[in-house]
Amino acid sequence: xxxxxxxxxxxFLSQFSASEDTGEHFSxxxxxxxxxxxxxxxxxxxxxxxxxxxxxxxxxxxxLKDKGLTVSPVKxxxxxxxxxxxxxxxxxxxxxxxxxxxxTDMDLGTxxxxxxxxxxxxxxxxxxxxxxxxxxxxxxxxxxxRDVQMIPHVTGAVKSKLRQLAMTGPKGxxxxxxxxxxxxTAGDYENGFxxxxxxxxxxxxxxxxxCFVALTYIIEPAILGEQxxxxxxxxxxRLMEAxxxxxxxxxxxxxxxxxxxxxxxxxxxxVPMRRVFSMHDRESIYVIPDAMRAEGLDREILSILRLHxxxxxxxxxxxxxxxxxxxxxxxxxxxxxxTLGISGKYAALRDAYASIDKAVEHCGIEFGAEVNIRxxxxxxxxSLARASSALDGIDALIVPGGFGSRGVEGKIQCVELARTKRxxxxxxxxxxxVAVIEFARNVLGxxxxxxxxxxxxxxxxVISELPDQKRLEGIVGGTMRxxxxxxxxxxxxxxxxxxxxxxxxxxxxxxxxxxxxxFVTALETGGLAFSGRHSQHPIMQVLExxxxxxxxxxxxxxxxxxxxxxxxxxxxxxxxxxxxxxQREPSFAQTALGRRWVRSAAPTSAATSRA
Ligand code: GLN
Numbered sequence: 001x002x003x004x005x006x007x008x009x010x011x012f013l014s015q016f017s018a019s020e021d022t023g024e025h026f027s028x029x030x031x032x033x034x035x036x037x038x039x040x041x042x043x044x045x046x047x048x049x050x051x052x053x054x055x056x057x058x059x060x061x062x063x064l065k066d067k068g069l070t071v072s073p074v075k076x077x078x079x080x081x082x083x084x085x086x087x088x089x090x091x092x093x094x095x096x097x098x099x100x101x102x103x104t105d106m107d108l109g110t111x112x113x114x115x116x117x118x119x120x121x122x123x124x125x126x127x128x129x130x131x132x133x134x135x136x137x138x139x140x141x142x143x144x145x146r147d148v149q150m151i152p153h154v155t156g157a158v159k160s161k162l163r164q165l166a167m168t169g170p171k172g173x174x175x176x177x178x179x180x181x182x183x184x185t186a187g188d189y190e191n192g193f194x195x196x197x198x199x200x201x202x203x204x205x206x207x208x209x210x211c212f213v214a215l216t217y218i219i220e221p222a223i224l225g226e227q228x229x230x231x232x233x234x235x236x237x238r239l240m241e242a243x244x245x246x247x248x249x250x251x252x253x254x255x256x257x258x259x260x261x262x263x264x265x266x267x268x269x270x271v272p273m274r275r276v277f278s279m280h281d282r283e284s285i286y287v288i289p290d291a292m293r294a295e296g297l298d299r300e301i302l303s304i305l306r307l308h309x310x311x312x313x314x315x316x317x318x319x320x321x322x323x324x325x326x327x328x329x330x331x332x333x334x335x336x337x338x339t340l341g342i343s344g345k346y347a348a349l350r351d352a353y354a355s356i357d358k359a360v361e362h363c364g365i366e367f368g369a370e371v372n373i374r375x376x377x378x379x380x381x382x383s384l385a386r387a388s389s390a391l392d393g394i395d396a397l398i399v400p401g402g403f404g405s406r407g408v409e410g411k412i413q414c415v416e417l418a419r420t421k422r423x424x425x426x427x428x429x430x431x432x433x434v435a436v437i438e439f440a441r442n443v444l445g446x447x448x449x450x451x452x453x454x455x456x457x458x459x460x461x462v463i464s465e466l467p468d469q470k471r472l473e474g475i476v477g478g479t480m481r482x483x484x485x486x487x488x489x490x491x492x493x494x495x496x497x498x499x500x501x502x503x504x505x506x507x508x509x510x511x512x513x514x515x516x517x518x519f520v521t522a523l524e525t526g527g528l529a530f531s532g533r534h535s536q537h538p539i540m541q542v543l544e545x546x547x548x549x550x551x552x553x554x555x556x557x558x559x560x561x562x563x564x565x566x567x568x569x570x571x572x573x574x575x576x577x578x579x580x581x582x583q584r585e586p587s588f589a590q591t592a593l594g595r596r597w598v599r600s601a602a603p604t605s606a607a608t609s610r611a
Contacts, residue, residue: 038166046235054107066319068312078190093351101483158197187238336369359564378407387413396580399431424579427555493531507558552579
């Protein structure tokens, strides 16, 4: 690592000589940065959080991306954590892992899915990252005796990072539009420096460079039965007190915002009526981009930022065609119906499994299937009898990832039932590991089989932490395998069938333990196939049972849910839902979609012959 580079980020401070920050305007600009080339759309919430700022920003970004513009979103988090890796999914929703291994919050998943675009660590900023970099530089004497201050140093760092992000366009070009989502709401203590930094940025970048969008909320108290604008007005005031005049106001509300309310908002925040938008609840998040376009939100953004001449109308027509095809599948009647059980520790909280929920939704839309999810608390099903009643009426089972021992025995029981009762099964990460444990215990007869995560003294530690393995792979510092890696797929297997014969696929990992290679031969001889592996090392990444043993039994050491997109549902999920439909309706296997996704008795011998 170069001496002036922080371990927590791209070392943004390293590019600027110390003399640049001796003035009052600490405003470093990357080499080659062209002011005015990149435009910034800043989305700030008022009134309350939880309004779907991420969905709003990503839908808006999608509209501009569809017009042929390059876009890159960034989420600014006020918290002091460096990343989201240590956050409890109960409190904060799932941890979303990016291709480059950064652990972020679930909003980045929303951006990746809606934009159909991979993001990286430059798309996620926390106060903790910024302070750490600044304090590390301070200790190295990087501020030449100056007192280090919130303004200009912290705000300068934020601006600098945003401009660096602007530099990351394809072929070394600047991004057309950076979408900045400020976490929390205007007036929060912890995001104040972000709002100040953005105010400064807008000033420095000049006219037509930055568009502030205030996302507010119009309350409609049941006792009054009408919409009230005062909370929104007060929220807007907080933003204006911080020196930010919004250009656009988007009003979240239960019902369409009335003209009277829109007029009040317009008048009291200096925003013309044509720039006050009703963003009321819709039946699905996927119709939001079209709803925004119908109201002219994209047109106003183009005018404010003077972007009309960068629009590619041919690209826009094409993108709109693709999206409306998707939207029509969304609206089509659901001919099939399946019930999917998901057994997890955080069964109480959908947000904790947001990406799984979405991946399943993508498949449901693709197949025209209504997929009802039954959340099973694996902590409640420690016995086989309890598991059996919990799984009653279930057409498919997912055992998702997790850490810690609570509920592990329940998950093993669920896998045993899925295996013996031929219920289509997908094990994810910990779910993959418990499938190995279950097989070792109940097929190979190693009753003490376990993972060293839960029993360090097991005589058959089929899942174990293998530091040597990690060293070979060059995993340093932390012991987690994080981020995307290539997975080599064995030909002739279910995994290969699902991936249309691709020999390498790229998937995202977040785990510490893995299958101990010492047991692989015995497991394979017993009938468990490892059909996906690390391309160089003996690391098992996909497991499956042959068709002769089970219609659909597959597990992944990675997290397939993180790469599923509305326009490209993830194959392991597609296979699972297809198998579930085919179990209920055998004729489904003969349809075009069925032939693509349901493995039939075609030769799949390689899956078993490898042993
Ligand atoms: N606890 C397991 C491990 O660390 C599984 C992790 C997960 O499911 N994400 O390997």
